[in-house]
Amino acid sequence: MNTGPRLYGFAEFVSQPSPLRSSFGSQNSESTGLSFWDPAYTPATSPPASERGSAIRSASAVSTAVDLLSPVTLSFTKGSKLFKLKYSKVVVCKDVSGSIRCIELSDPSSLSGAFVHTFVNGRKPIPHLEQPATSTQKSLRVCFLEDQNVQVAQAVFNTQPQYTFERGSDCDKFQEAVLGVAVLFVAGVAEIVSKGRGEEAISQNLRICRSTTGALSLLFFANSQRKEKKRYYSLPVDAIDSVEPPKKSGKPVQMKLATSSELSAQLKALNILFIDGNDAKRMCTLMQAADVKITGR
Structure with a gap:
């Protein structure tokens, strides 16, 4: 007996009410249907996504093509159904300030129409890695933690797209294109605790990035249970001031x-417990190379 997710075609997709609103965190494999569909059959409600993407690219100061080695799978939900599309081409468009305007996905070898993922003007979203990475297991799923405006073919709706990469190198290149920095280090942490505020992050990823000026920064998502809004910190x-490696495993x-910045003055000190002990060694080596x-x- 087949216990896998029910497959839905594009006919079921177009019969659903709009707009699409979803949260990947509330779905599971038992309650979520899986659909593969041809967006060319979507009802006409807006100019095709390919035309919209071209217009945004023309108005953007910078358009960066992400050189993927393997296709990326784009997932989104509608009600209880999960739809998946594969694309081989990704272009990130930004304005003169570096704020992202849209991500356009397409596949010249497929009949599938373009997918345009747009962002509110002036925002600089941070790609969120959904699984903690280790030295042997890359984090390959990326989202942006909230609903976004997207267009597939001629349908415009709100949903929370999820990007699943087949290769860690492709995932890194996508992050770099969105963030506008080089991602030097990604590692899963069991927890990050500060001396000044207590628990900061649980089961997240710590990234070390290098800006175009050469400046290095630590990037992590603070998802503690404090009253403060969960957010990214750089x-x-x-x-x-200094880093002390762990004297033993665990x-x-x-x-x-x-106290050179407001954030560091608040935190005072950080205890970072990595899921993989090898990542602690890698980070300390990188800090030493940065003259810490x-x-x-």
Whole structure:
């Protein structure tokens, strides 16, 4: 007996009410149907997505093509149904300030129409890695934590797109195109605890990025249970006074912070417990290369 998800065609898709609103966190494999459909049959409600994407690209200051080695799978939900589309071409469009205007996906070898994922003007979204990474297992699923405006063929709706990459290198290149930085380090952390505020992050990823000016920063998502809104924090490496590697397995990296920024003054110090002990060593090596003082050896 087949216990897999029910397959829905495009006819069921176009019969659903609009707009699409969803949250991947509320879906599971038992309640979510899986659909593969041809968006060329979507009812005409707007100019085709390919035309919209071309118009946005023309008005954008910078358009960056992500050189994918394998297609990316784009997923979104409508009600209880999950739809999946594959694309081989991704273009990230930004304005002069570096704020992202849209992500356009297409596949010249397929009949599927373009998918245009737009963002509110002036925002600089951070691609969120949905699974903690380790030295042996890359995090390959990316979302943006909230509903966005998208267009497939001639249908415009709101949903929370999820990008699933087949290769870690493709996922890294996508993040770099969106963030406008080089991603030097990605590792899953069991927890990040600060001396000044307590628990900061649980089961998340820590990224170390290098800007176009060469400045390094730590990027992590604070999802603690405090009353503050869950959000991303970027901590300049220049604000790190010293780093002490763990003396034995299962212990955190201890990071003492300077008071050179408002955030570092609030945090005071960080204890970072990596899921994979090898990642603690990699981060300390990177910090040493960045001339951060290494103590406790």
